[in-house]
Amino acid sequence: NAGVTQTPKFQVLKTGQSMTLQCAQDMNHNSMYWYRQDPGMGLRLIYYSASEGTTDKGEVPNGYNVSRLNKREFSLRLESAAPSQTSVYFCASRGVLRGNQPQHFGDGTRLSIL
Amino acid sequence: DQQVKQNSPSLSVQEGRISILNCDYTNSMFDYFLWYKKYPAEGPTFLISISSIKDKNEDGRFTVFLNKSAKHLSLHIVPSQPGDSAVYFCAASAESSGDKLTFGTGTRLAVRP
Numbered sequence: 626n627a628g629v630t631q632t633p634k635f636q637v638l639k640t641g642q643s644m645t646l647q648c649a650q651d652m653n654h655n656s657m658y659w660y661r662q663d664p665g666m667g668l669r670l671i672y673y674s675a676s677e678g679t680t681d682k683g684e685v686p687n688g689y690n691v692s693r694l695n696k697r698e699f700s701l702r703l704e705s706a707a708p709s710q711t712s713v714y715f716c717a718s719r720g721v722l723r724g725n726q727p728q729h730f731g732d733g734t735r736l737s738i739l
Numbered sequence: 740d741q742q743v744k745q746n747s748p749s750l751s752v753q754e755g756r757i758s759i760l761n762c763d764y765t766n767s768m769f770d771y772f773l774w775y776k777k778y779p780a781e782g783p784t785f786l787i788s789i790s791s792i793k794d795k796n797e798d799g800r801f802t803v804f805l806n807k808s809a810k811h812l813s814l815h816i817v818p819s820q821p822g823d824s825a826v827y828f829c830a831a832s833a834e835s836s837g838d839k840l841t842f843g844t845g846t847r848l849a850v851r852p
Contacts, residue, residue: 629782656838667743667828667842668783675837683839715782719838725771725790728840730782 628652629731631716637737638706646701646734648716656719657699658683658728659691661712668715674699706738742766743831745843753851758816760846762829765810769831773840774803774814777826786827787814819850 632647650657655676660668660683670683674693688710690702699718703710713735717728744763752758760774770791775783789796789803789812796803802815816823829843 658839660842665844667830667844668840669842670839673837673839681837717782725788727773727785727788729785730775732780732782 629716629718629729631714631731631734633734634732635735637739638703639739640706640708642706642738644703644706644736646703646714646716646736647698648700648731649698650716650718650729651697652718652720652729653696654718654720654729655696656721656728657693658717658719659689659699659701660715660717661685661710662715662733663712671701671714708738710736711738712736740765741844742769743829743841743843745827745829745846747846748844749847749849751849751851752819754821755818758814758819758823758848758850760814760816760827760829760848762812762814762843763810764812764831766831766833766841767810768833768835769841770834771832771838772803772805772812773830773832774801775828775830775842776823777828777845783828816848819848821850821852824848824850 629650658673659671672691677696717730719728773788774786777783826845830840
């Protein structure tokens with residue numbers, strides 16, 4: 626099925642370890658996004674990429690880095706994981722640079738940091 | 740400062756009746772509003788949207804109403820079905836800020852058979 630694919634689905638890390646979350650979309654979308662969702666909260670934007678070759682900070686970027694590898698792939702890296710980064714991470718993509726189009730989400734990566 | 744608010748964490752409705760989910764926003768620059776539905780262990784799925792130039796948008800059993808003066812939108816589901824049981828997120832974006840989405844905290848809908 627076409628859509629947004631995230632890997633891995635689950636991961637447990639120790640404090641201080643590094644980790645890269647992968648995201649790929651096959652809908653030829655221009656924009657891609659990384660969110661985190663914590664209990665009792667909505668999704669919060671970490672980083673986004675409006676088009677290939679560009680990335681920008683969102684609401685909660687501290688402790689993360691991103692790479693827009695090509696039009697299909699957008700990865701999120703935790704250089705030194707902290708317990709506060711325990712969360713569910715969602716990647717999303719959207720088709721047009723401007724205009725009203727919805728974002729389409731992957732099924733998430735559940736990350737626990739001990 | 741929470742710019743998109745869903746003040747009801749949960750809602751329970753009888754099958755066949757109407758479900759009404761509410762959402763308030765504070766940022767007057769928001770010009771596009773969306774509802775997403777989320778099942779456990781899955782990503783949010785786009786449900787319906789509305790542009791600020793409209794006050795109503797309908798898609799089958801789902802209707803979204805926008806009241807710009809009150810900065811309020813609502814999602815109506817008629818008739819409600821058990822498969823509609825999920826968490827519903829309201830989201831908003833502004834073209835001036837690069838179409839980034841700001842989400843509410845969600846409302847958990849339970850439709851009783």
